[in-house]
Amino acid sequence: MRKLLSYFLVLILTATVVLIPACSQAPQPVQSKPLRVGWFLWPGWYPIVIAKEKGFFDKHGVQVEPILYSSYTDIFSDFAASKIDAAHGGLYELLKINVPDMKVVLATDNSDGAEGVVVTSDIVTPEDLAGKRIGIQGALSGSEFIITTLLRRHGLSRNDLILVDVGPEIVLDTMPEQIQGGYTWEPYLSKAEAKGYKVLFTTADTPGMVPDVIVFQGAVAKKRRPEVQAFVDAWFEAQEYWMANREECDAIIAKATGQRAEDISIEGCRILSRSDNQKAFTKEDERTSLFDTGAKQVDFFISVGDVFTAPDLNKILDPSYVQGMGADVK
Template identity: 35%
Template sequence: MRLSIDLWPGYYPAVIADQKGWFKEEGLDLVLNMPGNTDKMLARFSAGTIDAIAVAFGDAILVSSQMSDLSVILVTDESAGGDAVLAMDSQVMNNLKGKRIGTNLGGFGELLIRKLLQHHNMSAQDVNLVNVDASKVPHLLSSGKLDLGHTWNPYVGLAKEQGAQVVFSSADTPGLIPDIIAISGEFRRTHPEAVKIFLKVWFKAQQWWLDHFIEGNLLIAESTGQRPENISLDGIRLMSREDNLASFHDSTTEHGLPQVLKSYNDFYIRSGVIRVPAPNDVLVSEFLE
């Protein structure tokens, strides 16, 4: 199983399990990759050179518009402040007209920015939206090339070290940004046992990390090149197996995946994406059960 993940704490149970050798113990040969560039990772997944990705749900929905054979098998976490919009000077929020705001356009980051603009009774036409990768935001803010930028940890921490301040976050938009594991439909059909093993080991590693947080952070730091003290679950709610089952089957509240999918579908339709998925096309809970 070839898995690529963003640098995001919600995905680190895979890093811990890989470091511990738990996947191999269960008979799963997992190849873990952290490219540090979401767009490249999504492109590789669409091209079929990797089997699975750990990304924000909104990004997975966007990919499914180009790659119909995709299955979301797990909600890793919900961003509850971990995604942030930052500025070098918070006074910029007093007048957003014409400001340069950076995010990954067409994905969940743009939807977060649009929610920010709604809070200020403004639209995307009132500002200059700039397409940037999350990893570039700290430098673009500190160099004055952006007035505001959306990113996530560890890049939020880097931006703060350079003097940036959080002016809006996913804590202001409950339920908007769940993070997920998606696999190709081909892999799901040809390797169902591998998927079951992956989820079994995932939840084992997730609980172990919560029980051994400092030790877990050392393992994560060793694998990702971060400093252990910069690894945090602040603003992130890890999702257990029980949380997952509730989210997959909750079609009535804003925290349920079907309703979140509807929000993103509405956004993508307005943005001109022709094909948007139905819940039954992408949400696969059978391996959780």
């Protein structure tokens, strides 16, 4: 079921020029080209490192080339241009770019405090954000969705702020000269206090609204289903191994990403197991459902005029892989 594509080996004539009938030579399996998967430094996405380094991808019969990006938004432009086969990303961003025929095959985690807004010390309440320059991750990002959700609770709109395009990885370096606050995530969020800033709010204040997922190109999901299924199975095995062997795996992650092992943390990031995924891919009207959360996200970016056509969640969210059926579904 998980056999890779094979190529016929060239038959070699021996020095004695003995001809070997082609029918007597069985084709030998050769690895197909690796699945190129883009990802970024985020706690919920570290299982890809474990799966690669511990050989879980090989065990399940799939070749994977993880591509670590230094800019989160570059993942989406490359995915939209079909430069990579799959991408890690926030559901919000992926629904917004809505690449034709893309398939979300699993949910990696839910942000539950691992990202939020850091501000200068003079900003005490959300109301104090009015008139301030606040960094967000461009028009594509779900950061605007989360910030707007918070502002509405306090009688403000995004028009009350001066929103500046600043990537989460450089928010702290850009404060306070260019911005007075910004949306960032771990591992940068934890470093805010040491730099004299404070965390105004996090995604713990909007539980269930920021799911992260892995998405594949539609053509890849269709033509290479067994490999995509193998990727998903290896992912969950790596995730379980990480949770059971934190010290060993944190050291592996640190080496692969250039961090310190002691800085590897999943605080504020709720890792989603296979069973969590099976619930997330149901159409229940609650926070655990990707269909419910996705619908809220779509309603938001259409309401603010960023997008005019709603993506079809029924075509994008594919539950077959977390059920272990991806290779069998036609």
